[in-house]
Amino acid sequence: MADVVFDQASRIYTAGAKPAVDRLDLTVSDGEFVVLVGPSGSGKSTALRMLAGLEEIDGGSIRIDGENMVGVSSKDRDIAMVFQNYALYPNKTVGENMAFPLKMAGVEKSARAEKVREAAAILGLTDYLDRKPRALSGGQRQRVAMGRAIVREPRVFLMDEPLSNLDAKMRVSTRTEIAALQRRLGVTTVYVTHDQVEAMTMGDRVALLADGKLQQFATPADLYDRPANAFVAGFIGSPAMNLFTVPLTERGVRLAGHELALPRDVRATLGTHQITEVTLGIRPEQWTVTDSGTEGIPARVDVVEELGSDAFLYGTLAESTGDLSDDSAVLTGSGQDAVVVRTGGRSGTRRGDRIALTPSVEGLHLFHPESGERL
Amino acid sequence: MTAATASGTTTSPNAAAPVPRRTGRGSGALLTVLAWIVGIGFFFPVLWMVLTAFKTEADAYTDPPTLFFAPTLDNFVEVFAGGVGPYLLNSLFATVVSTLLVLLLGTPAAFALSLRPVKKTQDVLFFFISTKMLPVVAAIVPIYVVVNYMGALDNIWTLIVLYTAMNLPIAVWMMRSFFLEVPRELLEAASMDGASLGRSLREVVLPIVSPGMAATALICMIFSWNEFFFAVNLTASRAATVPVYLVGFITSEGLYFASLCAAATVAALPVVIAGWIAQNKLVQGLSFGAVK
Numbered sequence: 001m002a003d004v005v006f007d008q009a010s011r012i013y014t015a016g017a018k019p020a021v022d023r024l025d026l027t028v029s030d031g032e033f034v035v036l037v038g039p040s041g042s043g044k045s046t047a048l049r050m051l052a053g054l055e056e057i058d059g060g061s062i063r064i065d066g067e068n069m070v071g072v073s074s075k076d077r078d079i080a081m082v083f084q085n086y087a088l089y090p091n092k093t094v095g096e097n098m099a100f101p102l103k104m105a106g107v108e109k110s111a112r113a114e115k116v117r118e119a120a121a122i123l124g125l126t127d128y129l130d131r132k133p134r135a136l137s138g139g140q141r142q143r144v145a146m147g148r149a150i151v152r153e154p155r156v157f158l159m160d161e162p163l164s165n166l167d168a169k170m171r172v173s174t175r176t177e178i179a180a181l182q183r184r185l186g187v188t189t190v191y192v193t194h195d196q197v198e199a200m201t202m203g204d205r206v207a208l209l210a211d212g213k214l215q216q217f218a219t220p221a222d223l224y225d226r227p228a229n230a231f232v233a234g235f236i237g238s239p240a241m242n243l244f245t246v247p248l249t250e251r252g253v254r255l256a257g258h259e260l261a262l263p264r265d266v267r268a269t270l271g272t273h274q275i276t277e278v279t280l281g282i283r284p285e286q287w288t289v290t291d292s293g294t295e296g297i298p299a300r301v302d303v304v305e306e307l308g309s310d311a312f313l314y315g316t317l318a319e320s321t322g323d324l325s326d327d328s329a330v331l332t333g334s335g336q337d338a339v340v341v342r343t344g345g346r347s348g349t350r351r352g353d354r355i356a357l358t359p360s361v362e363g364l365h366l367f368h369p370e371s372g373e374r375l
Numbered sequence: 376m377t378a379a380t381a382s383g384t385t386t387s388p389n390a391a392a393p394v395p396r397r398t399g400r401g402s403g404a405l406l407t408v409l410a411w412i413v414g415i416g417f418f419f420p421v422l423w424m425v426l427t428a429f430k431t432e433a434d435a436y437t438d439p440p441t442l443f444f445a446p447t448l449d450n451f452v453e454v455f456a457g458g459v460g461p462y463l464l465n466s467l468f469a470t471v472v473s474t475l476l477v478l479l480l481g482t483p484a485a486f487a488l489s490l491r492p493v494k495k496t497q498d499v500l501f502f503f504i505s506t507k508m509l510p511v512v513a514a515i516v517p518i519y520v521v522v523n524y525m526g527a528l529d530n531i532w533t534l535i536v537l538y539t540a541m542n543l544p545i546a547v548w549m550m551r552s553f554f555l556e557v558p559r560e561l562l563e564a565a566s567m568d569g570a571s572l573g574r575s576l577r578e579v580v581l582p583i584v585s586p587g588m589a590a591t592a593l594i595c596m597i598f599s600w601n602e603f604f605f606a607v608n609l610t611a612s613r614a615a616t617v618p619v620y621l622v623g624f625i626t627s628e629g630l631y632f633a634s635l636c637a638a639a640t641v642a643a644l645p646v647v648i649a650g651w652i653a654q655n656k657l658v659q660g661l662s663f664g665a666v667k
Contacts, residue, residue, distance in 0.1 A: 054563050074566045081567045087560035091582035100578070104569035148568070158567075 002155035002188050004028040004051065008060030011046050011212075020046045022212040023060060031186045033179070035203030037193055039235070043212035045160055048192045052158050053077050064155060075104075080149035081158040085165060086141045088133040088148075095120075095129035098147045105152060119147045122181070139170045146178070150185060157182070157189040163198065175202060196236055200224070208232050230372035233281045233365055239312055239340045241281045245369055253280055253366075256317040256337060258297045260359065262366075269375060270366070278375065279367040284312065284342040286363025289355050296356030299339060301349055313341040313349055317357070421643075428637035435633040450637030457634075459641060462620040465531055467645070469616060470599040473538035477595050478588065480539070481546040486576055488547065489554035490562075500551070503544040511604050522609055531614040537605050542595040549594070553587030554580065586659035593653050600646055617642040 006026040012019045021043040028034045036044040049055040051062055053074025062069045069077060080101065088097050095116050102112040120126045123143040133141055142162060149157055162178070163171045179202045182189050193199055199206045200220040207217040208231075215235075216228035227233035233241045246253045248270060252262035260280075262270075270278065290296055303314040317337040341357060349355065366375040427435050429446040488496055518537070519528075527533045557580050565575035581588070603618040610619060621642060624635035650657065 052563075052567060054566070074563075075569045075571060079567060081564070083560045083564060085558070085560060087558065087564035089561065089564075089579055089582075100565075100570075101568035104574065148564075152569075 002065040003030045003032075004156060004188060004190065005063040005066075006047070006051075006060070007063065009047070009050060009057055009062050010059035011043070011050055011055055012058045019043075019058075019212050021050065021209075024209075024212075024214055026207055026214065026217060028188055028190060031188055033182050033189045033191065033202060033204045035191045035193060035199040035206045036209060037196060037199035037206055037235075038209035038215075040194060041211075042209040044192045044194075044209045046212075047209065048158055048160055048190060051156070051190060052079055052081050077156075078154050079156045079158055080152065080154040081160065082142075082145045082149050082162045084161040086133075086145040086162075088141060088144055090133055093130050093132055094125060094136070094144050094147075097133065097144055098125075098129075098151050101148060101152045107152075115151050116147075119151045122150070123147050138166050139174065142166060142170075142174060146181070150181070150187075153185075153187070155188065157187050159189065159191045161193055162191075163193070163195075178202065196238065200236070208235060210235075226374070227281070227365065228374055230279050230281065230367040233367065237283060239284050239342075241283050241365070242339050243367075244280045244282075245277055246280045247277050248275065253278060255280060255359075256297050260364070261361070262364070263361070266366070273368065273375065275369060277369045279369050279372065281365035281367060282359045282363055284340045286360045287339075287341045288358045288360065289313070289341060289343055289347070289349070290358065292354035292356055294356045296358040299355055299357050301351055301353045301355060304349055304351055306345065308345050310345050311343050311347050311349070313343060313347075313355075315339050315341065315355070315357075424636045424643075425640055427633055428640045430633050432631060432633045435636070450633045451641070453634055454638045454641055459617070459620055459638060462615055462617045463641075465534075465610075465614055466600055466616040466618075466642075469531055469534045469538055470596050473535045473542065473599050474592050474595045476535070476539040477542045477546045478592060481543055481550055481591075482576075482581075482588075484543075485547045485550035486554055486580070489551045489557075500548065503547055506540075506544050515604070515608055518605075519608060528609055529611045529614045531610075533609055534602075534605060534614060534616065537609075538599040538602060541602070541605075542598055545598075546591050546595055549591045550584070550587065553584040553591075557583050586656045589653050589656035590659075593649060593657055596649060597646055 004027070006024045008023045008025060009021060010019050010023050011021040024043075024047055026034075026047075036047055038044045046055055050057050051069070053069065053072060057070050064077065064079075089100065092100065095113075098116045098119055099112045102115060107115070116129070117126070120129055123146060125140065125143055125147060128136060128140060128144075133144065136144065142165070145162065149159075159178070163174055166174060175198055178191075191198075191202060199208075200223075203220060205217060206220055206223050208215040208223065210231055216223060216232045218226075218228075223232060223236050227236060227241075230243060234243055244255055246255050248254075249259055252260045252267065254260070288296070292298060298318040299315045300318065301313050301315045305312040305314070315338075317339050339357065343349065367373060368375055428450055429448070430441075430444050431447055431449065434441055434444045488499065522528055522533055561579055561583070562575055565579045566572075570578060601618065602616070606616045606619050607622065610616070617638075621635065621638055624631045624638060
C-alpha cells in the first residue's frame with residue numbers, strides 16, 4: 001500500500017534532445033488504479049520504467065510513500081511488474097516462477113509454497129504449478145506473470161501492456177479479471193496501455209501522455225466528457241471525435257455552411273480569445289440523423305459499419321453550396337468535411353444515402369485553433 | 376561449390392523464390408554423393424587409425440594394406456604398460472582445471488560485456504580476439520624465458536595458466552553471444568523480483584544459457600586436450616601431456632605405427648566420449664538463437 005508521486009520527473013536519453021518524459025507531474029493515491037495511455041512514443045512506458053527503476057530519473061523525482069526513489073535500485077523498491085511479454089523464467093516451473101520474488105525476499109520455503117498456492121488458487125493456476133511456461137497458453141502465461149506480481153504483496157503493481165499479446169476475446173475477459181483483482185487486493189497500480197478501451201474501462205483515473213508530456217489526468221468520464229485539449233478529444237473515444245476547424249460567426253460557428261448557435265456565455269468566453277476560428281469537436285453519438293432535405297447539415301454516407309448493437313456511418317458533409325454528386329470524393333478520408341456518426345444498429349442507412357445531420361448543442365467541444373486548449 | 380551453383384541454376388521454376396528450399400532430384404542426389412564423399416574423407420583417417428591400432432606392427436606395414444586381419448589388443452597393452460597413465464592424468468588435470476578457470480573467469484566477463492554496450496565494449500572484445508592473432512610460435516621464446524625464469528618449467532600449473540589464457544578469449548566471445556540471446560526483460564523481471572545482478576545471473580541467466588556453457592566448455596576441453604606446442608616446449612617428464620607422449624612413438628629406430636595408432640586412439644577417446652555425452656547440449660548450444 002503506497003502512494004506514488006511523479007514530481008517534475010524527466011527522462012532525457014540524449015543530452016539536448018527532446019525528453020522522452022518531460023517534467024511529469026502525477027499523484028497516484030494509495031490503492032488507486034491509474035492507467036497511463038498514449039500513442040506510441042508518448043513516453044508512457046518510459047514513465048512506468050522510471051517508476052520501476054529500469055530507467056534513470058534525469059530530472060525531478062519520483063516518490064513512493066514520500067521516499068525519493070532517485071538512485072534506488074529496482075530490487076529495493078518493493079514494486080512488482082508485469083511485462084508485456086510476461087518475462088517468465090523459462091527454466092522454472094509455474095510454481096518456481098511465482099515463488100521467485102519470495103525466495104529473493106528470503107521467505108521460508110514452506111511459507112513460500114503456501115503463498116504460491118493461495119495466489120494460484122486466485123488465478124486458477126493450481127493445476128499448472130508443475131508445468132514450464134512453454135507448456136502454457138498465452139492467457140495462462142499472463143496469469144502466471146500476474147501471480148508472480150501478487151504473491152509478495154508489493155507496495156505498487158506496474159503493468160506494461162500486459163494484455164497486448166492476448167487474442168481479442170482473452171483480452172476482454174482478462175481486462176475485467178485484472179481490474180477485479182486489483183480492487184480486491186487494493187494495491188496501488190500503474191498500468192500502461194496504448195488501448196483507450198483498456199484505459200477507460202480499467203482505471204480509476206487515466207493519465208494521457210503525448211510527446212512525453214502529460215495531456216490530462218482525470219477520471220475516464222471526465223476525460224471523455226471534458227477533454228482538456230483537442231489531442232485528448234481526438235484520442236479518447238472510438239471512433240474518434242469529429243474535429244473541424246470552423247469560422248466564428250455572430251451567433252456561434254459555421255460548420256459546412258450551416259450556422260450552429262452557441263449559448264451566450266460560451267460566445268462571451270470565445271470573445272476574450274481574439275480568434276476568428278475555432279476547433280469544433282463533436283462526438284459520433286452527438287448527432288441526430290434525419291432524412292435528406294430536412295433540417296440539418298446535408299451529408300453523404302460513404303461507408304456503413306454495422307456492428308449489431310450500433311452502426312457507424314462514415315460520411316462527407318456538404319457545403320451548402322457544395323456538390324455531393326461526385327462519388328470520387330473522399331471516401332472515409334480525414335478531410336475537413338469527413339464525419340463519423342454513431343446510430344442505432346440496423347438503421348437501414350446504406351452507402352451512398354443522403355442524410356441530414358444535426359449536432360446537439362450540449363455535445364459541442366470547442367478548442368483553441370492553435371494551442372488546442374479547451375475553451 | 377560447383378554443385379551448389381549448378382543446383383541453383385538447374386532446379387525448379389521457383390529458383391527465383393526468396394528461399395528455394397527444395398532442390399531438384401538430380402542436384403539433390405549430387406549433393407548427397409558430395410556429402411558422402413566429404414563425410415568419408417573426414418572419417419576415413421579416423422577409421423584407419425582405429426583399425427591399425429588393432430593390427431600387429433607387421434600387419435600395419437603391409438602394402439597393399441590388409442583389410443582382414445587377426446585383431447590384437449597387444450598395442451593397447453603396450454601403450455598402458457608403457458606408462459601412458461601419468462600423461463593421461465596430466466592431460467586430464469590440465470584440461471579440467473583450465474576449463475573450470477575459463478568458465479569461472481569468462482562468465483562474468485561475458486555477462487558484463489553483454490549487459491549494456493558501452494563505448495569500449497567493441498574495443499575490449501577486439502582486444503580479446505586480438506590475442507589470438509599472434510601465432511603461438513612467435514610468442515614461445517619469450518614465454519619460455521619467462522617460465523624458465525620463474526622456475527616453472529615442466530610444471531602442470533604452467534600449462535593450466537597458458538591453456539586458460541589461450542581459451543579465455545574464445546570462451547568470452549562465445550558466451551557473450553549466448554548471453555545476448557537472453558531477453559532483456561528476464562533480467563529486468565529478476566531485478567523487479569528483488570534479485571541482485573549476481574543472483575539474476577545464477578538463478579535466471581545461467582540455467583537458460585547452460586547449453587551454450589556446455590558447448591563452450593567442450594570446445595575449451597578439446598583445445599586443451601589436443602594442445603601440443605606449449606606442452607612439448609615447456610614440459611619434459613613430470614608435466615608432459617598425452618600429445619607429447621604420442622610423439623614418443625616416433626623414435627630413432629623408426630615409427631611404431633600400430634602402437635602409435637593405439638595410443639592415438641586412447642588419446643582421442645576421452646574427447647569423443649565427452650562430445651558424445653554433451654551431444655544434445657552441444658547442438659542446442661551451437662545453434663542457440665538460430666531457432667528462437
